[in-house]
Amino acid sequence: MKRAGFTTVWLPVALLLPQLMIIAIFFYWPAAWAVQSSFYLQDPFGFGSTFVGVENYTDLMTNIEYAKVARFTLIYTALVTFFSLALALLLAVKADAVIKGAKSYRTLLMWVYAIAPPVAGFLGLMFFDQRNGPLTEMFQFFGWDFRLGADYNSTATAMVIVAVWKQIPVNFIFFLSGLQSIPKSVREAALIDNRSASGRFWDVTFPLLAPTAFFLLIINITYALFDTFGIIDTLVRSEPGNNPVTLVYKVFVDGFRGNDLGGSSAQSVILMILVLALTVFQFRLIERRIHYT
Amino acid sequence: MAQVTLKQVRKTYPNGHQAVHPCSIEIPDGELVVLVGPSGCGKSTLLRMIAGLEDITDGELMIGANVVNDKDPADRNIAMVFQNYALYPHMSVAKNMGYGLKNRGASKTEIDAKVQEAARILNLGEYLERRPSQLSGGQRQRVAMGRAIVRDPELFLFDEPLSNLDAKLRNQMRIEIRALQQRLGVTSVYVTHDQVEAMTMADRIIVLNAGRVEQVGTPTEIYEQPASTFVAGFMGAPPMNLMTAQIAAGRLQLNEETVLPLDPPAIALETVLVGYRPEDVRLGGDGSVVLQVEIVEELGAHRLLHGTLGGQPFSLSVGKDEQAATGPQPITLPRDRVHFFHPERGSRI
Ligand SMILES: Nc1ncnc2c1ncn2[C@@H]1O[C@H](COP(=O)(O)OP(=O)(O)O)[C@@H](O)[C@H]1O
Ligand SMILES: [Mg+2]
Secondary structure, X not given: OOOOOOOOOHHHHHHHHHHHHHHHHHHHHHHHHHHHHOOEEEOOOOOOXXXXXXXXXXXXHHOHXXXXXXHHHHHHHHHHHHHHHHXXXXXXXXXXXXXXXXXXXXXXXXXXXXXXXXXXXXXHHHHOOOOOOHHHHHHXXXXXXXXOOOOXXXXXXXXXXXXXXXXXXXXXXXXXXXXXXXXXXXXXXXXXXXXXHHHXXXXXXXXXXXXXXXXXXXXXXXXXXXXXXXXXXXXXXXXXXXXXXXXXXHHHHHHHHOOOHHHHHHXXXXXXXXXXXXXXXXXHHHHHOOOOO | OOOEEEEEEEEEOOOOOEEEEEEEEEEOOOOEEEEEOOOOOOHHHHHHHHHOOOOOOEEEEEEOOEEOOOOOHHHOOEEEEOOOXXXXXXXXXXXXXXXXXXXXXXXXXXXHHHHHHHHHHOOOHHHOOOOHXXXXXXXXXXXXXXXXXXXXXXXXXXXXXXXXXXXXXXXXXXXXXXXXXHHHOOEEEEEEOOHHHHHHHOOEEEEEEOOEEEXXXXXXXXXXXXXXXXXXXXXXXXXXXXXXXEEEOOEEEOOOOOEEOOOOOOOOOOEEEEEEOHHHOEEOOOOOOEEEEEEEEEOOOEEEEEEEEOOEEEEEEEEOOOOOOOEEEEEEOOHHHOEEEOOOOOEEO
């Protein structure tokens, strides 16, 4: 195949420039600024800052509160990722079995996808309303004194449920198209080879979905870690108090409520490193395997 | 091994399309039966009903002595080879072949032995650990065959298994599949739209047309005595010449000038369709029948002469040693090679 090329280096650079500038202004510059300020201690009234070296980081490592938030974030991410993937896969498998209805079904689920995180949070507030939220009533029916915003476990549960609910449609769409891209004849061959439906699922369907599932795993971890900010902020009504929060939310709380810009910056640098690691992991694995054909 | 019996089996798809009209077929034990017909005539539908991949709308399907209408595909003791091979892309060749056995509770040593044996028969020994994506089309085809034979099924089902291969490989695999089937003696149903495959492989051919069985017979019967103009036209390349002739005063007339030196069939009709296979007609003769040759087609081993006879298109096949030229050529129509068909119904007379 013949490769088209540019005759000068300036044209491609000029074409890329707007994109590079956006990345520089909105990503590299704040990132660099965060790295820099993570080595300073800001005066709480904004009158200047002192260089403190890695003190912000060592403070974090010994901070019990930070460890607690990190532990919660880990559990929260694991739960949100697991349930939004598992439920979406279940729904996709069921939808795929009745291909006919799949279209309207798909559209119905797509709607949730179109809801902005804070709106999802508000809907969650309604569901978990103390006086007449249906889910609150359900929990209370089962003997759990559910108190959103007042009780740690209640808020944590609500955060997981709303975040999962918000993410299922995205996962569903990907799983469903993954399922539908499995050749019909391969499934039919499995139908002849294996009489057990669950056997066919785990031996044939699931491995063929693995590339989709892996991609979604990374997307979902990132989502639970970072994109659930709006949901959390709404559910805790911007009043963390005794409520659980995730690492990203803590960056915001410490930086903008506590005015501890140095510590907050150090936290965001740690999160950046986490994302970097996740990305490297993803590319490594994608390169290595999980694709067939 | 088993015989397969279809009793008034039909298929109407949920959208109301009747893909297979009620049909009754008996496939004797150990035979290879070819379902042949143009694309869309219902071959795959019929085969998939036998496999259990498609519900049977009405009628009864028996494999051996059992009615299997309501059995799952996995419980019918069949193996199927698909057009695109349908191998499991994430499994090695050995796993692909052994998967069905594993699910039937075979021991690991038994699976290994069977897979090794199939690999030996199909020359796949060195590829057992490869993924299907690392194989050529012909090798994938063999793996699909291997997957079918390791299970020792009662019935093989083939849905156009060779149509994704190039012509040379197709000819080779055709012979291999036929030899393998004869050696194993497994009853087989083979779907194809290729009349050459049908003629060369079949013990018995079933010609389908628009969801109906047109004719059932051995390749010779189908070729020598086509039951209808459809079969006559579909089986054989180039197809049989079909001419409309008037029956007037005991003579067969193509037009004012051309009278065929044949006795018309003893039937009360004004017109009849006269059929001749191109290779049954000879060049030369007493000049009573003259073919206007317009094109000579060189095919190496033989030549095709295309032209008109009494104003109707007509082709003639001659050996490569016979001289052929365009223009008027006297020909001979042997009396014992003629086929007559009903002008409206197309059925053989
Ligand atoms: N799932 C289906 N729903 C409706 N019509 C179908 C379906 N599958 C096949 N058909 C129709 O049934 C007819 C026979 O199809 P098929 O058996 O696949 O033909 P063949 O294999 O001879 O080419 C075709 O007209 C096709 O369009
Ligand atoms: Mg077909």
